[in-house]
Amino acid sequence: MKKILVIHGPNLNLLGEREPGVYGTDTFDSINAEITELALKQGMYCEIFQSNHEGEIIDELHLARKNYDGVILNAGAYTHYSYAIRDAIAAIKIPVIEVHLSNIHARDEFRHTSVIAPVCAGQIAGFGKYSYFLAVDAFKKMLKDDETNE
Ligand code: DQA
Numbered sequence: 001m002k003k004i005l006v007i008h009g010p011n012l013n014l015l016g017e018r019e020p021g022v023y024g025t026d027t028f029d030s031i032n033a034e035i036t037e038l039a040l041k042q043g044m045y046c047e048i049f050q051s052n053h054e055g056e057i058i059d060e061l062h063l064a065r066k067n068y069d070g071v072i073l074n075a076g077a078y079t080h081y082s083y084a085i086r087d088a089i090a091a092i093k094i095p096v097i098e099v100h101l102s103n104i105h106a107r108d109e110f111r112h113t114s115v116i117a118p119v120c121a122g123q124i125a126g127f128g129k130y131s132y133f134l135a136v137d138a139f140k141k142m143l144k145d146d147e148t149n150e
Helices: 028-041 054-067 076-080 083-091 130-149
Strands: 002-008 044-050 070-074 096-100 122-125
Touching: 002 028, 002 054, 002 130, 028 044, 028 130, 044 130, 054 070, 054 083, 070 130, 096 130, 122 130
Parallel strands: 002 044, 002 070, 070 096, 096 122
Antiparallel strands: none
16 A cells, blocks of 8 residues: 655644635644545545644655655745755655645746646645645545556
8 A cells, every 4th residue: 555644844833723715714623634645545544644843844744755656745934945845855756746735836936936846746836735635636636647657
């Protein structure tokens, strides 16, 4: 069974109460339950990790390279300036899909730049919690294609 890890960055633990007009009213726990359930339905094992600290996110990416087949990463505001997280993604061989609930390209100017995008497999933004679900779907296809090629 393929294993994927979802990493949520800073402030995403407050989903449900944090700026509901931007991020919706679904809670952090309910979104995670839906992601995990969807992954299982697709025949993949999914774990969730959240941290408000850059170094912890980097540590988790390092650990993931040994234990998972892919990572779904919402790096929150670190997306826009963390070269350290970018380097961690570049350092590991497993694919990382960048995800955002909001459409970062339609928001403040500083959010238009993702310093992690060039080292990610792809970016999904603007579909609320469905951004995560689309990333699960992408992994289902990507990791299955890998198997076919083995
Ligand atoms: C976010 C977008 C970021 O700009 C912001 O700092 C977040 C959440 C999103 O999911 O839309 O914390 O990553």
